[in-house]
Amino acid sequence: MIFLPRREKQKRPPGNPLSGLALVLTVLLGLYVLRLYNLQVVDYQKYTTMSKDNRLRPESLRAVRGEIRASDGTVLATNRNAVELVYKGGEVQQLERIARLAGITLPLPQIPNGESEIVVKKDVPQNNIVSLEEWLAGQQEVLELRYRVQRTYPAGIAGNVLGYMSPVNADDLLATDENGQPLYDRLDLVPQQGLESGLESLLRGQHGEKLEEVDSKGRVVAGRDREVREAKRGSTVTLTIVPKLQKAAEKAIEEAKDEINALNRKNNIPLIEQARGAIVALNPKTGQILALAVGPKYDPNWFSTQPKDPKAIAALLDTKYKPMINRAVNVYEPGSTFKLVSNSALLENGAGNPVFQCNTSYRFGRIFRNWNRVRNMGPMDARLAIANSCNTWYFPSVVRFGPMAFGDVLAKRATEFGFGEPTGIELLGEKRGEVPSPALFKSRGWDWRPGESLNFAIGQGNMRSTPLQIARMLATIVNDGKRPELTIVKAIDDKPQPPKPMTQLTGTHWDLLKQGMEWTVTRGTAKYKMEGFPIRTAGKTGTAQTPQGAHQDHAWYMGYGPVEDPNLVVVAFFENGVEGSGIALPAVKKVMAAYWNVKLEPAQK
Numbered sequence: 001m002i003f004l005p006r007r008e009k010q011k012r013p014p015g016n017p018l019s020g021l022a023l024v025l026t027v028l029l030g031l032y033v034l035r036l037y038n039l040q041v042v043d044y045q046k047y048t049t050m051s052k053d054n055r056l057r058p059e060s061l062r063a064v065r066g067e068i069r070a071s072d073g074t075v076l077a078t079n080r081n082a083v084e085l086v087y088k089g090g091e092v093q094q095l096e097r098i099a100r101l102a103g104i105t106l107p108l109p110q111i112p113n114g115e116s117e118i119v120v121k122k123d124v125p126q127n128n129i130v131s132l133e134e135w136l137a138g139q140q141e142v143l144e145l146r147y148r149v150q151r152t153y154p155a156g157i158a159g160n161v162l163g164y165m166s167p168v169n170a171d172d173l174l175a176t177d178e179n180g181q182p183l184y185d186r187l188d189l190v191p192q193q194g195l196e197s198g199l200e201s202l203l204r205g206q207h208g209e210k211l212e213e214v215d216s217k218g219r220v221v222a223g224r225d226r227e228v229r230e231a232k233r234g235s236t237v238t239l240t241i242v243p244k245l246q247k248a249a250e251k252a253i254e255e256a257k258d259e260i261n262a263l264n265r266k267n268n269i270p271l272i273e274q275a276r277g278a279i280v281a282l283n284p285k286t287g288q289i290l291a292l293a294v295g296p297k298y299d300p301n302w303f304s305t306q307p308k309d310p311k312a313i314a315a316l317l318d319t320k321y322k323p324m325i326n327r328a329v330n331v332y333e334p335g336s337t338f339k340l341v342s343n344s345a346l347l348e349n350g351a352g353n354p355v356f357q358c359n360t361s362y363r364f365g366r367i368f369r370n371w372n373r374v375r376n377m378g379p380m381d382a383r384l385a386i387a388n389s390c391n392t393w394y395f396p397s398v399v400r401f402g403p404m405a406f407g408d409v410l411a412k413r414a415t416e417f418g419f420g421e422p423t424g425i426e427l428l429g430e431k432r433g434e435v436p437s438p439a440l441f442k443s444r445g446w447d448w449r450p451g452e453s454l455n456f457a458i459g460q461g462n463m464r465s466t467p468l469q470i471a472r473m474l475a476t477i478v479n480d481g482k483r484p485e486l487t488i489v490k491a492i493d494d495k496p497q498p499p500k501p502m503t504q505l506t507g508t509h510w511d512l513l514k515q516g517m518e519w520t521v522t523r524g525t526a527k528y529k530m531e532g533f534p535i536r537t538a539g540k541t542g543t544a545q546t547p548q549g550a551h552q553d554h555a556w557y558m559g560y561g562p563v564e565d566p567n568l569v570v571v572a573f574f575e576n577g578v579e580g581s582g583i584a585l586p587a588v589k590k591v592m593a594a595y596w597n598v599k600l601e602p603a604q605k
Helices: 019-042 044-055 095-102 126-135 170-174 194-198 243-266 310-317 335-348 382-388 391-401 403-416 438-443 450-457 467-478 510-522 580-595
Strands: 056-061 075-087 118-121 143-152 164-167 189-192 208-213 226-229 237-239 277-283 288-295 361-364 366-369 482-484 489-492 502-504 538-544 554-561 568-574
Touching: 075 126, 095 126, 126 143, 143 189, 164 194, 189 194, 243 277, 243 288, 243 568, 243 580, 277 467, 277 580, 335 382, 335 391, 335 403, 335 450, 335 467, 335 510, 335 538, 335 554, 361 391, 361 450, 366 391, 366 450, 382 391, 382 510, 391 403, 391 450, 403 438, 403 450, 467 482, 467 510, 467 554, 467 568, 510 538, 538 580, 554 580, 568 580
Parallel strands: none
Antiparallel strands: 056 208, 075 118, 075 143, 164 189, 208 226, 237 489, 277 288, 277 568, 361 366, 482 502, 538 554, 554 568
16 A cells, blocks of 8 residues: 655745734724814814804904083093902012002902902002003913993082993893893993983993904914904983083082071071082073082992992982982972962963952861961962962962862863973983872872862972972973973984974963062062072072971972073972072072172172
8 A cells, every 4th residue: 555645734824913903004094084074074164163163252342332511512421441450369479569550558458258359449540550561461360450441420510410320230231122132241331320321322332243363272362353343332412501500509509508507506406417409490491401400419430430439338328318319300399389380270260360368377177377477468469479478368269269179170280281290301210290189089099178279279288299390380481381391412412402392381371470470589588588689580489398397398499580581490499498588599599690690799699
């Protein structure tokens, strides 16, 4: 048997150890190419947009708030850049040098509990800002210069009329316009009170927007921003206010303090620290407000700083003198100034011009008293009753007319004169006042008794009006029944505003009313204080009783002139001013003197 030789089993060549790695790399490379394809082709638009969004950051362009000016161009409210120094805690390098430049005393104050920072200087000197920026470089997390726009009121007058601005709060950030867009952002100042608030839509302007280019660390790349929406400056509003007259009215209120205190000493009443009142001056032919002064006054600059000036906090919390109340648009009993409306209601409804004795009192169910409780002042008609403010002429006049009927007649006439409704002035917060009537009482479940009509006739009881309404009432009589709508805006962006319409009241006895007010000055309750004044004026004193009791009455005086062609109406009101002829009348006289450039001797004031 022949055996063939066994063939040896052929051996495989050894494998390449890199082949597996090559396979893995091939797969990874394929995935990478696929990812690149998705990024650069499929998702190109998506990531291009994201890249741009990350590179361009939107930033608000602040609108410049419009200025407020007086009639002669005097700037009453404007803006300036302010810089404050904010401490956030931690160690500050070169602190002593920084403190000298910023004008602060060391050591730095402690940050209040619950707060993350504190303003250590609210108005850094402008000349030192560049140097401070150099020394603060790299220390922004500890000490920072913060820029803001500050509303400022350089003239120092008409603060209660202008109102004020304050930093935005959480509630303000929720406010929206008619389109649902936010009205304010965290850097805004928000108007409070006065014309700043009443004219907000004109003054605010519109913020714009720009896109800032930033690097990977969020730092702004200089010169690479672009504007998306232009900011629009707020309108410049020119008021009808005459600065000279406004200053005279504010000074007259301040000076009344001494006159009121003289009466308070005499009557054993506690002395006051500040007079509380209002003075309104207007042109009866146009309804333009020439002066509107309120006391005590406040400075709007107290409120525009951050943090608020301590004087601002004190004014907000004052419950005795209440400087935050604009008494020109607040309501009070008008007292005897309202008697002109009662005269008009009687005369225009057929009551004639009867003559009655001006006795010390009048009995109608109970005793109704005259202001003069010492002597009978003699027979008087309507003109003398106005001149001498004789209560006991009005009482029998109302009884003869019919007390219940007269309540409705007088309410209707008062409404025609504009009581119980706004005067048209552009101030927010103007009170409407209230005109009592049998119908109003009935709606409230009250009884209108005949005596209500007697009190109503002399401006007492439930009658409430503002000094502005009294001024409009007087202007209506001066205009022979043409009732003006009041305004304090003269022009917007130098464009004169058209005159507001006048309403013609029915009536034919305007001359009798005016003659009564002329007699007030020549032979009545204003004679003593107005003697020697070179301009012929007319007017009416008023004293309104208050719940505080005797010698705490409100004081009124309303006057106009020149009698032959009136171009000025002035009304003065003082809370607890005791008497109109002694306190309010001299204040009106000072304003009139300022308007007509009359120099008053000390004995005439």
